[in-house]
Amino acid sequence: MGINLIYAQPKEQHNLHFKQLATQWDEAMPIGNGIMGALIWNKDDNLRLSLDRADLWDERKAFQIEQHNFKWVQEQVHNNTYNKVQQWGDNPYGDFPYPTKLPAAALSFKLSELGVVSSNTLDIKTAINTIKFTNGNTFVSYIHATEPVGYFEITGKDLKTITPTLLPHIYQSNEADLKSVSVVNGASLTRLGYAQGTLNTNNYRQILHQPTYDGRFYEVLLEWNQISETKLIGTWTISNNKKARIKTKLTDQGQGVSALHESHKKWWENYWSKSTINIPDNILERQYYLEMYKLGSVARNGAPAITLQAVWTADNGGLPPWKGDFHNDLNTQLSYWPTYSGNRLEEAKTFTDWLWKIRPENKKYTKKYFGVDGLNIPGVLTLNGFPMGGWIQYALSPTVSAWTAHHFYWQWKYSMDYKFLKEQAYPYITEAATFLENITFTKPDGKRYLPLSASPEYNDNNITAWFKNWTNFDLALAHFIFDAAAEVNDALSKKEKAAHWLKLKNELPGYAINETGMLVSLDQSMEHSHRHMSPYMAIYPLGQLDINNKEDKPVIKNSLRHLEKLGTKAWVGYSFSWIASMHARAKEGEEAVSNLQKFATNFCSINSFHINGDQKGGQYSSFTYRPFTLEGNFAFAQGVHELLLQSKKGYIEIFPALPSSWKNVSFKDLRAEGGFLLSASLRNGLLNDIEVISETNATFNIRYEGTLKIKNNTHSLTKNNHIYSVILKKGEKIILTN
Numbered sequence: 001m002g003i004n005l006i007y008a009q010p011k012e013q014h015n016l017h018f019k020q021l022a023t024q025w026d027e028a029m030p031i032g033n034g035i036m037g038a039l040i041w042n043k044d045d046n047l048r049l050s051l052d053r054a055d056l057w058d059e060r061k062a063f064q065i066e067q068h069n070f071k072w073v074q075e076q077v078h079n080n081t082y083n084k085v086q087q088w089g090d091n092p093y094g095d096f097p098y099p100t101k102l103p104a105a106a107l108s109f110k111l112s113e114l115g116v117v118s119s120n121t122l123d124i125k126t127a128i129n130t131i132k133f134t135n136g137n138t139f140v141s142y143i144h145a146t147e148p149v150g151y152f153e154i155t156g157k158d159l160k161t162i163t164p165t166l167l168p169h170i171y172q173s174n175e176a177d178l179k180s181v182s183v184v185n186g187a188s189l190t191r192l193g194y195a196q197g198t199l200n201t202n203n204y205r206q207i208l209h210q211p212t213y214d215g216r217f218y219e220v221l222l223e224w225n226q227i228s229e230t231k232l233i234g235t236w237t238i239s240n241n242k243k244a245r246i247k248t249k250l251t252d253q254g255q256g257v258s259a260l261h262e263s264h265k266k267w268w269e270n271y272w273s274k275s276t277i278n279i280p281d282n283i284l285e286r287q288y289y290l291e292m293y294k295l296g297s298v299a300r301n302g303a304p305a306i307t308l309q310a311v312w313t314a315d316n317g318g319l320p321p322w323k324g325d326f327h328n329d330l331n332t333q334l335s336y337w338p339t340y341s342g343n344r345l346e347e348a349k350t351f352t353d354w355l356w357k358i359r360p361e362n363k364k365y366t367k368k369y370f371g372v373d374g375l376n377i378p379g380v381l382t383l384n385g386f387p388m389g390g391w392i393q394y395a396l397s398p399t400v401s402a403w404t405a406h407h408f409y410w411q412w413k414y415s416m417d418y419k420f421l422k423e424q425a426y427p428y429i430t431e432a433a434t435f436l437e438n439i440t441f442t443k444p445d446g447k448r449y450l451p452l453s454a455s456p457e458y459n460d461n462n463i464t465a466w467f468k469n470w471t472n473f474d475l476a477l478a479h480f481i482f483d484a485a486a487e488v489n490d491a492l493s494k495k496e497k498a499a500h501w502l503k504l505k506n507e508l509p510g511y512a513i514n515e516t517g518m519l520v521s522l523d524q525s526m527e528h529s530h531r532h533m534s535p536y537m538a539i540y541p542l543g544q545l546d547i548n549n550k551e552d553k554p555v556i557k558n559s560l561r562h563l564e565k566l567g568t569k570a571w572v573g574y575s576f577s578w579i580a581s582m583h584a585r586a587k588e589g590e591e592a593v594s595n596l597q598k599f600a601t602n603f604c605s606i607n608s609f610h611i612n613g614d615q616k617g618g619q620y621s622s623f624t625y626r627p628f629t630l631e632g633n634f635a636f637a638q639g640v641h642e643l644l645l646q647s648k649k650g651y652i653e654i655f656p657a658l659p660s661s662w663k664n665v666s667f668k669d670l671r672a673e674g675g676f677l678l679s680a681s682l683r684n685g686l687l688n689d690i691e692v693i694s695e696t697n698a699t700f701n702i703r704y705e706g707t708l709k710i711k712n713n714t715h716s717l718t719k720n721n722h723i724y725s726v727i728l729k730k731g732e733k734i735i736l737t738n
Contacts, residue, residue: 009276010289016122016607021131025050025315026628027605029122029129031143031150034300034350036238037311038107038143038150040129047114047131047139048167049107050315051150051220053238054304056104058192059382060213062096063089063389065396070370070439073392074451082463089392090461093323094183097191098213099382101324103313104238105197105208105220106167107152113162114139114154124293127268144260145267146300149246150236151260159232166206166222168197170317184627186318207244219244233257271296275343275669277644280662281593284640287600290608291637294630295338299347304383305354306335308629312609321627329379329394329456330532333403334574334631337541337581337638340414341645343671352411355404356424358385362401366435369396374435375428376401379456391461393454398439401432402477406541409484413647416675416696426488430497433485436478437504448507450474455520455534471521472511476537479508479544511538517559526562529570531623533578540581546648547586548703556586569622572612573603574632576620580639584657589643593659596639603632610636645680647673651701651723654680654690674698690736694728701725702736711735 021042022028028039028050039050068088076085111117115133122129131139137156144151154162171194197210208220221244224234237246279285298310307324308331314320326332332351339348355377362377362385369387370376378387380395389395405428411417412425440448452466455473459465470478482505489498512519519525520535536559538544545552560583568575576599583592602614603621610632614621644667646653652672658665666681675695681688689711692700702708703722710717710726715734718725726734 009272009278010124010293013282014286014289015124016290018120018606020117021047021120022607026609026611026626027607029120030294030297030312030607030609031122031127031129031141032297032311033143033145033148034298034303034311036143036148036150037297037313038141039312039315040131040141042111042117043106043108045111047109047111048315049141049150049152050312051104051107051236051238052311052313053104053218053240054298054307054311055240055383056102056218056238056313057383058098058100058102058213059384059386060096060098061386062092062098063387064092065089065365065369065387065389069368070396070398070451073396077452077463077466080463085392086461089389089396091389093380093388093390093395097187097319099323099325099386099388100192100319101307101309101313102212102218103169103189103315103320104218105169105210106315107150107222107236108165108167109139109154109162115156124289125268125272126265127293127297142264145264145271147247147260147263148237149260151257152234152236154232155230158229159226160229162232164206164222164224164234166199166208166220168199168208168210170196171210172196183322184625186314186316186320186323188318191319216241221246268296271344275667275671277640277667277670279640279643279665281597283600284593284596287596287604287608288637288640291338291633292342292344294608294633295342295344295347295637298630299336299339299344299350301346301350301353303350305332305351306630306634307332308631310630312628314628321629323388325388326381326383327379328377328381328400328404329397330534330574331629331631333407333541334578334635334638336407336634338634338641340410341638341641341647341670341672343669343677345411345415345671348407348411348414351407352424352428355407356428359428361385363431366401370398370435370439372435372438374433374438375431376435377404391457391465393461393465394456397454397456397474398436398450398452399474399477401435402481405429405432405481405484406477409488410673412488413673414671414675416698421488421491426492429481429484429488433481433501433504436481440478442507446507447509448478448504449509450478453521456532458520458524458530458532458534467521467523469522470509470512471524471535472518473534473537475508475511476542476544479505479538480542482508483544511555513555515558516562517555517557526566529566529568531570531572531575533575533582536582540578540585540642543585543648548648556582560586560588560591568620569618571621572623572632573599573610574612574629574635576603577610577632577635577639581635581642584639584642585646587657589657589659589662592639592643592657596636599632599636608633641670645670645672645678648703651703652676652678653703654678655682655687658682674700676700687738691733692728692736693733694730696730697728699725699727700734706738708736708738711737 028041037052115135119132128142141152206222222236366376380388380390408425408428453471453474455471486498486501512522576595580592580595611626613623613625663685668679677693679691
């Protein structure tokens, strides 16, 4: 049928392979399991594993949010005394080293004993790193897919002298802190004021005990076993506020190590079986599989949501860039974009699980700061949901919960899980909508408005970053949340409540638009190159404008042409990833691919990490720094998905935005809204069969301008304009052919 793809992806050419070890932490080989992570590299002629755990946090309070509220902020804006707000809300984020994500420790081996490296390969299919040496030694390591255990194995001729060593981070030092205190570069860890950790050792065991704050601590446990003169194996783990224990016994008899290996490989085999793609661009295909590998390494059931660096906190003696925190003004959201189309709903749910966990704390914040009922969430917050301050236009934005609610909406729409809808999506979405209902007000024109509006990160944290009229960013989210609240109520047969939310949506004004497309706000056009695509939320990810609608098409096209005119000099890496999806929604495949290529070749480290700045001397951006954050990586993967499959309001499109030169393309088991799994292929520029599997009783709608029919005529296929429809039962599969 032309789409019988074998689950052989990822392929060898997608792996990370070098002839040496990296000499910088942000170029290291990354391994992880959502809760624990490691970076493998060479520091000071030692093989170093930088160890990390996702929930290692210092949550001491620096931002005194209870001192003021949203009404006070409005007063300072109107009185032109905004410096008071900056001192209270913005400054603590940079003035204090906490709250912050913490690195754990390092595991070190002397390269003088191991040998000279000849090859260094990360097999992303199995998440196993293998280092080979010219003397015949081999070093293999991985972090188990589901257990809190890191494993290493050294084989060679004579390993008697090789001993692993745990290295604590330096929290006490007599040397002056010469590091910049910028939140991008990170201040020294010594500013945290911790006592220096203690290391207890014996022949085959080391344990690091590191006090942190208020009686808290973490421990790192290392154990190893010299199996023979030619084999040494070891395991390590990290605990948070409890004594470290390793479950797996170090034995080479099959009960422990072999079982560990097999269960690890089985998890990754299942992960990669969820979906696969084939595209005729080697750079983009390799980057795509590296992104999906990183996604599998940082998102896991029971682990926290993906932070800026997840389980790969900076190992440079300082705090991580932007404190490694949870940024909900785009970073967390973009990090989960590829989970839905990519058929990784278990990984997607780690975000909604975390949001659900901190929801009670967020509701307290909503009541205290905004003074109304409902649910909002800080734009910058800690592991347990406490606001951290920062540029408060975004750190304390009134529409953050509308954007996080979008992921509850997507989790429901892509899965059609009724239990999830009833127990989580419905309450979260309606509480977020209730908050916006309570905080908005109507003017004499009968339209509903926010007291103050903003558009990340337009005008940075200046008083002019606040707008007295709707920004398109806030307005798009308001339109979405009222629309979604109506939809979830309707799905639960709450017709009167659904009508209420639609009434509120109809009270919102239309978008700010002129001949250049979408504006920042009614009072502000997009006048210069800007990194954040916030004014264009209605195009993507919210999809409220559709290129197939006659009235929306010029708005979308004009917006993209205006952005091109302004240039990319003020963009960072994620900007290119994000706009690729916008171009795909405009059916501009060449432009989408061009931006994906720019991201992959200019804004990523050699290990595929997104490092924000243009690493080719400012070819496309004036930002040439290199702070590592993950959201650009994952938005890139979604940009590839959007070329292949798009879920619109009530229908899907296959291959909607391919470049004209892409004649042979295929994918298997990508997911569409409505609970459908799709597989399709293009051969010599012609559409082959489309396989559709329905996970629920539903009507499948596909937009296609050619002719489609169902093989064997097993179902009735109807057509209205360019939309083909077929009613499917749960578990049914059909094959559409051109």
